[in-house]
Amino acid sequence: MKPPRSVLFGLIAVLAAVTAGCAPGAGGAAAGDKVTLLLNWYPYGEHAPFYYGKQQGVFAKYGIDLTIQPGQGSGRTVQATAAGQADFGWADTPALLSAVDQGMHVVSTGVYLQTTPASVQFFGDKGIRTPADLKGRTVASTAGDALSRTFPIWLKANGLSPDDVQLQNTDAAGKIAAVISGRTDALLGNATDQGPTVQEKAGRPVTAMRFADHGLNFFSDGLITATGNLTAKKDLVSRMAEATSQAWQQAAKDPDAAVAAMRGASAQLPSAAVLAQQFAATLTLLHTAATKDLPPGVDDESDWRATISVLATAGLIKVARAPSAYWDGGRP
Template sequence: MHPRRLLIGLVPLFLIATTACGEDGAGTTTSDSGKKLDAVTLTLNWYPYGEHAPFYYGKQRKIFEKHGIDLTIRAGQGSQKTVQATAAGQTDFGWADTPALLSGVDQGVGVKSLGVFLQTTPSSVQFFESENVTTPADLKGKTIAGTAGDALTKTFPIFLEKNGLKESDVTIQNTDPAGKIAAVISGKTDALLGYASDQGPTMKNKAKKEVSYLRFSDHGLNFYSNGLIAGQRILAERGDLARRMVRAVSESWAAAEKAPDPAVAAMGGASEQLPPKNVLSEQFATTVTLLHTDATRGAAPGVNTEGDWRRTIDIMARAGLVKSPKAVQEYWDSGTALKG
């Protein structure tokens, strides 16, 4: 995560109201054209960065309004907290990493996915080109910044094994998420474990040096990443809203994919911690490469398959992030989700 993410001087996440007071009463607003809209909050996985452009673009283009939604986008403080806040009804919907969702459900948190949109993991080993790393074998003897207990560090041993390496072939330097980029730039570590759609472009911008990646998905290990989530109360009492939200999000992603520059521009003013435009553009360009697996190629953004879900659950169980694997339906509300 970026050093900028330590700046948490905004409205506390858990004090955010879940409704807005329009003239039609709590929970509704009225559009300029007189249409009644449901006031909806969406809490992100973190402060806004390039990956989130579709939400701002969909709001700007009135895609959410078309589906009867007046959307308020809130910064988050990590996927785990977003999962918890969504389950507790402190936000209507969340945008969170699937491993955090699986772990939460495993611990009894009442939340489900409405659809994973980043279906190819952005998990990667990141380093400057000067390290001359081109294959996993080149990682032997390297020191890599990772954060104990997170999904990246937990799944890294599986990545190593799939590529004929042992955990002892590398040294993991336990590093605070916000300090990983600084560790690589300062030379304290040779590389970091991060998301290709997030840290890499920021590290390149800060150091003015080219960054290279070994993506997990390019080397035998893929699993679901970020997606839309909802708590049990929304699903039980406001199923129609959940279905409209899924469709609005899917349309927004499809529109943003076709218009990347306007989508990134729509993020202007989204946060005081917003990365520079060139970083946002590179982050989003990488993000759109993550939208599908082979099973969903050509489908609308957010269409999932049970097979891809099962594979992700199995990997997270192997990584120790899920202790008691359950049926796919315990994690994914397929009845509300988009159909292929």
């Protein structure tokens, strides 16, 4: 395992702040580097640390004037970040690996959701308690995404075959509608996203059966940047990584305030109750056994290798490269 990068990043940030004429913790520099962060989707509970970190001056402390922009899916966020249309992105690791597989020059500076939120979600009264209870059921999914591609591997790990479950293809909004209307028994989604929304709209308890709780884990969302920034903007990449980790640590200590900081972030913003549920679920995903004592966003190389193996088996990538091909922390 590589030593925690947060120590190195903290030293770099201190030097950078002093150079800018501002001591860290004094409220931030008068003018920081203008930085754009492109999210993976419209703002929802998972994104609370970025809004809270900006509100509380965490990013300013590291000389960063942060602008947060909504995204339209991790795939598009990865593409835009690789093309330099955003300084940093917040995106799903499967989308990152797929982009590298296609020749895009983009890299992770740290995965934060190290336990996948991938799950099968359903109303609690559906009589589904274990993966075996999915046999003969209909599940809404989106063809080609990481969830649908890894679902067969998860089924196999639980003694089922893909033929035991009928998948109904639809888009993200269609999955929610399919479950609420009863056209499907369940949906494939992230435990940090759809479940609380479905529960609020339908007024019925929703259960999320997480892949990671039943034999299959892989990395999910994290901070990414164009590979060229590792040299052209080395100091900024270090400061952004450390500031993001600090923002997550502080948000975890005061979830209510973190969620409140999202107020007005988007016209599509979920209700405060849904945001709170989404963020609470997110906080359970920040570590694996190998990183439980490390700050958010500090990854373990063995976890990267496990993720790469899962996604190669799922056919999401054709070539399984070394972690250093996808992750800055894996570089010497």
